[in-house]
Amino acid sequence: MRFAYYPGCTLKTTARNYEDSALASARALGMELLELPRWNCCGTVHALAKDDVMHYLAPIRVLVRVEDMNREGILEGNYRLVTLCAMCYNTLKRANGVVKEDPDRMRKLHDIMEREQPYEGKVEVLHLLELLREMGFEKVAERVERPLTGLRVAPYYGCLLLRPRGFGIDNPDSPRVMEDLIRALGGEVVEFPYRARCCGSYHTVERKDIVAEAAYKILSQAREMGAEIVALACPLCSFNLSERQDEVEREFPGFRKIPVVYFTQLMALAFGLGEDVCGLDQNHVDPRPLLRSKSLI
Amino acid sequence: MGEERSTVTIYVMGKAYEVPASLTIMKAMEYIGYRFVRGAGCRAGFCGACATLYRKKGSYKLEAALACQKVVEDGMYIATIPFAPAEKRTYDINKLRPTPNVLLEYYPEIARCLSCNTCTKACPQDLQVMDYVQAAIRGDIEEVARLSFDCLSCGLCAMRCPAEIVPYNVAQLARRLYAKYLAKTSEHLMRRLKEIEEGKFDEELKRLKGLSREELKELYDKREIRV
Amino acid sequence: MSTLLAGRVIRISERNGRFSERVKALSGEEIDLCFQCGGCSSACPMTSQMDLLPSKVMRLVQLGEEAVLKSRTPWICSTCFNCAARCPRGIDIANVMEALRQMLLRSKFDHLKLETVGREELREIPPIALISSLRKFTS
Ligand code: SF4
Ligand code: SF4
Ligand code: SF4
Ligand code: SF4
Ligand code: FES
Numbered sequence: 001m002r003f004a005y006y007p008g009c010t011l012k013t014t015a016r017n018y019e020d021s022a023l024a025s026a027r028a029l030g031m032e033l034l035e036l037p038r039w040n041c042c043g044t045v046h047a048l049a050k051d052d053v054m055h056y057l058a059p060i061r062v063l064v065r066v067e068d069m070n071r072e073g074i075l076e077g078n079y080r081l082v083t084l085c086a087m088c089y090n091t092l093k094r095a096n097g098v099v100k101e102d103p104d105r106m107r108k109l110h111d112i113m114e115r116e117q118p119y120e121g122k123v124e125v126l127h128l129l130e131l132l133r134e135m136g137f138e139k140v141a142e143r144v145e146r147p148l149t150g151l152r153v154a155p156y157y158g159c160l161l162l163r164p165r166g167f168g169i170d171n172p173d174s175p176r177v178m179e180d181l182i183r184a185l186g187g188e189v190v191e192f193p194y195r196a197r198c199c200g201s202y203h204t205v206e207r208k209d210i211v212a213e214a215a216y217k218i219l220s221q222a223r224e225m226g227a228e229i230v231a232l233a234c235p236l237c238s239f240n241l242s243e244r245q246d247e248v249e250r251e252f253p254g255f256r257k258i259p260v261v262y263f264t265q266l267m268a269l270a271f272g273l274g275e276d277v278c279g280l281d282q283n284h285v286d287p288r289p290l291l292r293s294k295s296l297i
Numbered sequence: 298m299g300e301e302r303s304t305v306t307i308y309v310m311g312k313a314y315e316v317p318a319s320l321t322i323m324k325a326m327e328y329i330g331y332r333f334v335r336g337a338g339c340r341a342g343f344c345g346a347c348a349t350l351y352r353k354k355g356s357y358k359l360e361a362a363l364a365c366q367k368v369v370e371d372g373m374y375i376a377t378i379p380f381a382p383a384e385k386r387t388y389d390i391n392k393l394r395p396t397p398n399v400l401l402e403y404y405p406e407i408a409r410c411l412s413c414n415t416c417t418k419a420c421p422q423d424l425q426v427m428d429y430v431q432a433a434i435r436g437d438i439e440e441v442a443r444l445s446f447d448c449l450s451c452g453l454c455a456m457r458c459p460a461e462i463v464p465y466n467v468a469q470l471a472r473r474l475y476a477k478y479l480a481k482t483s484e485h486l487m488r489r490l491k492e493i494e495e496g497k498f499d500e501e502l503k504r505l506k507g508l509s510r511e512e513l514k515e516l517y518d519k520r521e522i523r524v
Numbered sequence: 525m526s527t528l529l530a531g532r533v534i535r536i537s538e539r540n541g542r543f544s545e546r547v548k549a550l551s552g553e554e555i556d557l558c559f560q561c562g563g564c565s566s567a568c569p570m571t572s573q574m575d576l577l578p579s580k581v582m583r584l585v586q587l588g589e590e591a592v593l594k595s596r597t598p599w600i601c602s603t604c605f606n607c608a609a610r611c612p613r614g615i616d617i618a619n620v621m622e623a624l625r626q627m628l629l630r631s632k633f634d635h636l637k638l639e640t641v642g643r644e645e646l647r648e649i650p651p652i653a654l655i656s657s658l659r660k661f662t663s
Contacts, residue, residue: 009435010652013397040412040431044656045603048622050552054459055659058412087652112413163605164616172609198569198604202656205649206636210573210600236652243648401654402646405638408654409662434651 003131004066004081005033008088008235009041015085015235015262017279022084022128022264024277028143029135033082034074036065044087044236045202046094053108059095060109063123064116071117079122082131084264086234090160093125093167127161127169129177129233129263137184145272147186150294153266154190154227155179156218158237159198172196178231178263185270190227194218199240211240212247219248219258228290230260238262242284259287269296305371322349322364322375336379342366345449348378348421350456361419361453381452383463388470395478397436404467407433409460416454416464422447426454426464433467441468442475540588547585550623557613558582564607564617573600578607578617585620598624599635603660629663636661 011019026033042062047055062081069075083089099106100121110118132140155178162168162175170177175196179189197218200211219241222230232238242260249255265278265287275297280288291297305318307325316325323337338344347364354372364377386403393399401408407430416426425444432440445468455463492498508516548555558579565577574597576584584592598621607617629635636657646654 008652009655010650012435012437014650038428040427041410041434041651041655043411043659044652045659047659048603048619049550049626051550054411054413057414061412085652087656115414115418159602159604159606164608164618198602198606201602201604202653202660203602204653205641205645205657206661207573210570210602213572214569235650236656239650239653396647398647398649398651401651402643405641405646405654406658408651409658434655436651 001030002032002034002075003078004069004075005035006039006042006062006081006083006088006092007035008044008083008085010235011085015238017282018084018235018238018262018264021262021268021273021278024273025264025267025271026128028268028271028273029132029140031131031135034069036062036069037074039065042088042091042095044091046091053105053112056095056099056105056109057112059092060099060119061113061116062092063096063125064113064119066123067120068117070122080124080126082126082128084128084233086127086158086160087236089125089127089169090167096121096123096125097167127233129161129181130169132181133177137180140181140267141184141186144184144186144270146270146296148182148266148270148294148296149186151187151291151296152190152226152228153182153187154192154222154225154230155182155195155263156222156230156232156237156241156260157196158232158234159196159201161233162196178233181263182231182266185266187266187270190222190225192222192225192227194221199237200244201236201240204236204240204244208244208247209251211244212251215241215244216248216252216255219245219260220252220255223256223258227258229287230258231263231266232260233263245285257285259283259285259290261287302371305369305373307369307372308374310376311374316369318369318371320369322351322362322367322369322373323347325369326364326375326377336377337365340365343449345451346379348381348451348453348456349375350378350453351375359457361421361457363421363449363451366421378452378456381455381463383452383455383466385466385469390473390477393474395438395474399474400433400436400438400441400467400471403470404433404463406460407462407467410434410462411460413459415457415459416462419453419457421451421453422449424448429468429471430462430464433471438471438474439479441471442479444468445472537588540590542588543590544585544588546627547620547623550626551616551619553615553617553619554613555582555585555615555620558586558611558615559613561612563610563612564615567606567610568601569604569606570600570602578621581624582615582617582620585624593624593628595624597621599661625660629661632663634662638662 007019023033039062040058043055043058066079066081157175162172182189200214203210245257261283268278303318304315306313307316314329316328336347338346342363349362349364351360352374410430414427420426429441429444448465448468450465560579560583562579565579568578571577576595576597581592581597601621603618605618
């Protein structure tokens with residue numbers, strides 16, 4: 001099955017391990033994710049002001065490209081757009097929802113985007129996790145060659161995969177999808193209350209301290225609940241919860257670093273796709289010693 | 298419709314002038330008495346010195362062109378932009394590396410791009426400016442270099458960008474990085490440089506240097522042109 | 525937590541009314557529905573850094589008190605939508621925070637001065653961080 005796929009900027013720069021492991025895992029499950037031939041940054045955050053038009057240009061242009069792919073015959077009547085980054089997912093999905101119900105805003109957008117085909121509102125924005133759930137986790141389990149036996153994984157959702165209500169990929173109060181995936185991969189799930197707590201998000205540029213405090217709370221709780229590793233689905237969450245551990249260590253004596261990986265890296269690992277595809281050397285807090293100690297690599 | 302008019306009315310700094318219809322904006326301005334000290338260079342569409350904005354009577358569109366290339370049209374309101382206020386960041390290309398974040402490191406404001414495409418619409422070279430700014434954000438140096446190859450640094454995109462980005466400076470850094478670190482080295486060039494170093498042409502040059510002006514002229518006229 | 529407006533008499537005037545209306549229009553939220561239960565404030569993960577609790581911001585907006593624009597709170601808000609998930613009146617407080625930020629950003633104000641972010645930092649931070657903070661904090 002072929003799907004249009006939107007990578008977003010960060011998967012092409014600092015989160016290549018996310019993209020590589022995701023594409024390879026999807027392929028292993030018989031899904032081909034076709035990168036949009038031409039795309040722009042979605043803007044990363046949904047524009048909340050009611051009168052905003054300008055900040056809708058970026059996400060809507062991306063959606064037009066999916067319709068372009070169908071017009072050009074690259075895809076045949078498949079308007080589902082698969083995302084990996086939680087922020088891209090949220091921004092594209094929300095913008096899509098708004099313009100479909102606001103013809104006035106749509107008209108203004110078409111006016112500015114005069115060189116594009118008009119957006120017909122056909123696109124459905126999805127996160128890869130939703131696609132996996134749809135396919136069935138028993139199918140995922142069948143593909144596992146090297147189960148993550150004995151690995152205690154804490155799934156971390158952050159904000160934008162779950163909120164606001166109506167735009168999340170799962171029940172915001174009791175999400176299951178990452179838990180189910182980890183179990184399908186043979187790992188042990190460590191549920192912890194802070195799995196949907198904010199990582200500090202964009203404050204990481206000028207208020208590292210806010211992020212360090214959030215990361216400290218989230219990670220030390222995961223540790224206390226017995227986790228050995230954290231799995232997540234957003235390159236900004238990943239930066240805040242891994243790279244910023246250096247900050248946490250400085251500000252909170254006694255803090256013990258914990259490896260943080262993308263859920264797709266765990267999938268690629270369990271599917272036996274090889275360490276290269278997983279890109280484990282690119283994770284800031286090296287997960288390899290732990291994985292080696294469990295004979296998983 | 299009657300005969301084509303041989304003159305048109307243009308407005309420069311708000312004042313109306315009758316000018317021959319066949320002139321470029323630059324020639325027309327000289328025709329009415331302007332003298333270019335800055336804001337003109339090659340007069341051939343290559344140097345990017347003659348950036349100009351105009352509107353036509355009855356249209357809301359703010360259009361952009363090179364004054365040495367664009368022929369005047371009736372009812373043009375013209376303002377030349379001899380210089381786009383913009384700072385080129387200083388760097389030592391030998392010390393940079395073509396890392397995914399390097400363009401954002403020197404020009405972090407590109408992260409403000411709205412994908413509005415205004416820059417593309419302004420570009421007199423018809424470049425996909427938005428696409429190269431976007432490629433810059435995701436660290437695709439090669440794509441920026443490829444898409445911006447014909448950029449003249451005229452500054453028009455920068456004057457129009459609502460996110461206050463200066464696309465051409467970013468593109469220049471990308472092309473420099475591309476040339477230095479990513480482009481394949483030309484083997485012919487390397488071979489020839491080596492030959493020069495080894496003195497292959499020293500004799501010939503010495504001989505040429507010894508010739509008189511007349512002899513040189515004769516040699517030049519008789520030269521063989523291989524296509 | 526400092527009390528930004530402690531001891532001040534708040535006058536409900538036409539001007540205050542106009543301010544409330546603008547926030548309502550920009551945020552698209554029915555601000556008057558808020559009955560000060562404090563649910564948003566208890567759900568908010570950023571209150572330790574705020575000078576006004578989210579529920580207090582809501583109250584001041586209801587009263588049309590423009591001084592709320594001087595508060596640090598909207599700039600500390602990380603748009604996590606926890607407050608919205610907890611509000612029994614169905615208000616998305618994150619939208620109200622955005623409206624307050626926008627009011628300032630649209631008046632030649634930048635919260636983030638990009639010049640103050642060092643090269644070293646820029647080399648490290650992923651595009652997603654830079655893009656989102658510039659979208660939220662610059663005009
Ligand atoms: S990209 Fe910008 S500077 Fe370069 S030619 Fe086009 S408008 Fe001029
Ligand atoms: S004009 Fe500026 S904001 Fe618009 S697409 Fe071009 S670079 Fe981006
Ligand atoms: S969206 Fe802002 S105000 Fe609401 S809970 Fe999150 S940080 Fe607090
Ligand atoms: S949760 Fe809703 S009703 Fe309660 S104080 Fe906050 S905004 Fe008001
Ligand atoms: S004068 Fe050089 S491009 Fe016009």
